Amino acid sequence: MSVTAAQGFTAAGIAAGIKENGKPDLALVVNEGPRRAAAGVFTSNRVKAAPVLWSEQVLKGGEVSAVVLNSGGANACTGPKGFQDTHATAEKVAEVLEGHSAGEIAVASTGLIGVLLPMDKLLPGVEKAAAELSPHGGEKAAIAIKTTDTVHKTAVVTRDGWTVGGMAKGAGMLAPGLATMLVVLTTDADVDAAGLDKALRDATRVTFDRVDSDGCMSTNDTVLLLASGASGATPDHGEFADAVRAVCDDLARKLIGDAEGASKDIRIEVVNAASEDDAVEVGRSIARNNLLKCAIHGEDPNWGRVLSAIGTTGAAFEPDRLNVAINGVWVCRNGSVGEDRELVDMRYREVRITADLAAGSESAVIWANDLTADYVHENSAYSS
Amino acid sequence: MSVTAAQGFTAAGIAAGIKENGKPDLALVVNEGPRRAAAGVFTSNRVKAAPVLWSEQVLKGGEVSAVVLNSGGANACTGPKGFQDTHATAEKVAEVLEGHSAGEIAVASTGLIGVLLPMDKLLPGVEKAAAELSPHGGEKAAIAIKTTDTVHKTAVVTRDGWTVGGMAKGAGMLAPGLATMLVVLTTDADVDAAGLDKALRDATRVTFDRVDSDGCMSTNDTVLLLASGASGATPDHGEFADAVRAVCDDLARKLIGDAEGASKDIRIEVVNAASEDDAVEVGRSIARNNLLKCAIHGEDPNWGRVLSAIGTTGAAFEPDRLNVAINGVWVCRNGSVGEDRELVDMRYREVRITADLAAGSESAVIWANDLTADYVHENSAYSS
Numbered sequence: 001m002s003v004t005a006a007q008g009f010t011a012a013g014i015a016a017g018i019k020e021n022g023k024p025d026l027a028l029v030v031n032e033g034p035r036r037a038a039a040g041v042f043t044s045n046r047v048k049a050a051p052v053l054w055s056e057q058v059l060k061g062g063e064v065s066a067v068v069l070n071s072g073g074a075n076a077c078t079g080p081k082g083f084q085d086t087h088a089t090a091e092k093v094a095e096v097l098e099g100h101s102a103g104e105i106a107v108a109s110t111g112l113i114g115v116l117l118p119m120d121k122l123l124p125g126v127e128k129a130a131a132e133l134s135p136h137g138g139e140k141a142a143i144a145i146k147t148t149d150t151v152h153k154t155a156v157v158t159r160d161g162w163t164v165g166g167m168a169k170g171a172g173m174l175a176p177g178l179a180t181m182l183v184v185l186t187t188d189a190d191v192d193a194a195g196l197d198k199a200l201r202d203a204t205r206v207t208f209d210r211v212d213s214d215g216c217m218s219t220n221d222t223v224l225l226l227a228s229g230a231s232g233a234t235p236d237h238g239e240f241a242d243a244v245r246a247v248c249d250d251l252a253r254k255l256i257g258d259a260e261g262a263s264k265d266i267r268i269e270v271v272n273a274a275s276e277d278d279a280v281e282v283g284r285s286i287a288r289n290n291l292l293k294c295a296i297h298g299e300d301p302n303w304g305r306v307l308s309a310i311g312t313t314g315a316a317f318e319p320d321r322l323n324v325a326i327n328g329v330w331v332c333r334n335g336s337v338g339e340d341r342e343l344v345d346m347r348y349r350e351v352r353i354t355a356d357l358a359a360g361s362e363s364a365v366i367w368a369n370d371l372t373a374d375y376v377h378e379n380s381a382y383s384s
Numbered sequence: 385m386s387v388t389a390a391q392g393f394t395a396a397g398i399a400a401g402i403k404e405n406g407k408p409d410l411a412l413v414v415n416e417g418p419r420r421a422a423a424g425v426f427t428s429n430r431v432k433a434a435p436v437l438w439s440e441q442v443l444k445g446g447e448v449s450a451v452v453l454n455s456g457g458a459n460a461c462t463g464p465k466g467f468q469d470t471h472a473t474a475e476k477v478a479e480v481l482e483g484h485s486a487g488e489i490a491v492a493s494t495g496l497i498g499v500l501l502p503m504d505k506l507l508p509g510v511e512k513a514a515a516e517l518s519p520h521g522g523e524k525a526a527i528a529i530k531t532t533d534t535v536h537k538t539a540v541v542t543r544d545g546w547t548v549g550g551m552a553k554g555a556g557m558l559a560p561g562l563a564t565m566l567v568v569l570t571t572d573a574d575v576d577a578a579g580l581d582k583a584l585r586d587a588t589r590v591t592f593d594r595v596d597s598d599g600c601m602s603t604n605d606t607v608l609l610l611a612s613g614a615s616g617a618t619p620d621h622g623e624f625a626d627a628v629r630a631v632c633d634d635l636a637r638k639l640i641g642d643a644e645g646a647s648k649d650i651r652i653e654v655v656n657a658a659s660e661d662d663a664v665e666v667g668r669s670i671a672r673n674n675l676l677k678c679a680i681h682g683e684d685p686n687w688g689r690v691l692s693a694i695g696t697t698g699a700a701f702e703p704d705r706l707n708v709a710i711n712g713v714w715v716c717r718n719g720s721v722g723e724d725r726e727l728v729d730m731r732y733r734e735v736r737i738t739a740d741l742a743a744g745s746e747s748a749v750i751w752a753n754d755l756t757a758d759y760v761h762e763n764s765a766y767s768s
Contacts, residue, residue: 113689
């Protein structure tokens with residue numbers, strides 16, 4: 001499973017002592033080849049963590065031999081010293097793996113912003129992780145990148161002779177994201193860097209980019225896709241892209257399902273929009289409405305707050321033609337009262353909101369979470 | 385005080401039975417003249433409540449004889465029947481006041497969206513309110529427009545022979561707003577509709593429009609300014625505009641100070657921006673960051689979340705030149721760790737965040753609230 005489901009990869013997850021509680025906090029994923037093609041998508045936040053600035057440069061070469069990831073510290077807003085630490089981490093990985101240069105090593109970090117990493121623990125941790133690298137190390141790697149995650153998240157899709165697998169931590173989206181989202185995907189299909197890049201961008205656009213747990217964008221979000229070519233199979237692009245999207249979709253759902261303090265997963269489908277952009281804009285506006293998110297938490301089918309959220313967008317629609325369904329009950333018809341709201345059953349974790357803009361034929365799905373007292377508690381005590 | 389501080393106005397606030405708990409829910413404010421000039425600013429939400437659609441039309445005439453306001457129901461998303469109800473309310477006010485037409489009567493409503501008003505209670509309530517009109521009725525009117533407000537809000541500024549006063553309910557901003565913000569301002573200065581309009585727009589732009597309690601925009605937000613000319617004084621425009629801004633500023637601060645479930649008032653000042661628009665964009669992004677709002681609630685000077693929020697904007701800045709102070713302590717210098725965060729004292733209700741973009745000389749102040757478990761509780765049970 002995880003990043004070692006595909007052939008040609010080894011991984012490890014260990015406790016380096018970066019986290020004060022002694023839990024696993026360092027993961028290493030190595031592409032053993034024969035191919036070492038890679039693609040990456042990063043946060044669109046303009047304040048980027050040192051490892052993001054580093055890895056963006058590494059990915060420009062289209063080749064990655066290994067990824068080192070740490071939890072317990074984001075290494076964001078840490079100035080020139082933070083960047084030097086990321087560089088030193090990549091150098092250390094290149095050294096212990098032998099035969100590689102730091103320029104092929106991607107780095108990802110997650111944790112509190114504005115704190116330097118304890119390099120006296122991290123660098124020995126790299127040695128320890130390298131010693132434990134294994135073709136069965138995927139689960140341990142997935143565990144080591146957890147921060148506030150309650151479970152580790154992995155996904156695998158196997159097709160005709162080749163596999164795409166991966167691991168994720170956090171809950172959120174590339175732009176924006178709740179806490180940091182780190183994702184490493186691996187495949188043994190024989191695909192070049194350009195093919196990986198296209199498949200990854202197309203997949204993230206409709207999966208991680210449409211998960212909007214709390215409207216906040218991280219400085220560290222990173223999604224990497226590495227190909228070893230070890231299966232010898234060369235799928236056609238459509239087939240490959242489909243598998244990548246399926247793995248991303250699975251991981252994205254798992255991120256939403258484990259969002260900090262959430263009690264509901266909200267599937268917002270915007271239909272009959274004039275354009276896909278309109279559908280996404282409306283979906284995001286609904287997803288980020290704190291009043292609605294509170295109402296959903298209270299199992300209150302408060303469709304007025306959905307209309308309020310739609311009304312703040314620039315999408316094409318007429319207010320008196322809007323329709324809204326909650327869990328299949330059309331509680332709002334033509335911008336006014338529709339079916340009896342008492343018919344809406346909201347006892348289950350998944351809540352489905354359908355917003356019909358009656359303005360075209362495009363649609364989009366955005367996933368969000370409710371807003372809960374637990375979210376407040378978890379995030380008011382995070383760094384204290 | 386309130387809307388009857390200025391000469392030439394009478395007001396009343398009564399319990400019409402619209403609210404099931406029997407509390408005051410209907411207010412009437414009457415301009416007794418001699419002048420009846422008026423200006424209004426309304427929600428920019430495209431889904432507008434019936435009273436907003438009505439009052440926008442009334443204000444086009446530049447003349448308002450009376451304003452009738454109800455709490456206990458927003459009359460939003462109520463279709464053609466809702467608009468008919470607003471019209472009937474204005475007709476009723478015109479009838480009981482005698483000598484006026486419905487086209488001079490502004491209507492404002494606040495409460496739950498998607499529910500028709502109980503007209504069998506509201507219309508007799510108008511008669512009852514008219515019977516109680518008094519030059520000392522301002523406080524009662526302010527009390528009758530409360531929904532989740534814990535206190536009623538009024539403000540008065542008196543200058544050389546003339547006065548501007550007003551009342552407000554809700555907490556939020558014209559675009560967007562938490563719950564509905566209703567504001568009625570009155571003056572006995574002799575100012576025409578054009579002068580009122582300019583003073584009101586200039587004032588709301590830097591007061592109510594910069595209050596961002598929870599990032600949500602109401603369907604009902606309404607700010608009205610009525611002039612009776614009863615003082616006979618004709619202040620110059622700058623002097624008048626200054627007084628209107630002072631009253632708006634006072635009311636805006638009171639709205640933030642009484643926001644639903646809030647435990648902190650957050651003053652966000654963005655300085656050294658390339659433009660005022662940049663400063664406002666950055667201030668709003670900080671104001672709406674749920675993770676930061678939780679951190680402030682936890683008295684955690686988590687400046688990393690401030691930088692994260694700045695990074696999502698399109699404003700001109702370089703990440704490594706950003707500086708952030710919390711309560712006067714520059715915890716972030718040049719995009720990295722600054723003074724010791726332990727020096728920040730966050731025990732008091734007001735929290736000051738200063739974001740220095742180091743990109744110009746413009747600035748703006750945005751007021752926000754923290755995000756608390758009480759906010760979640762209050763808004764998850766609102767309509768149930």
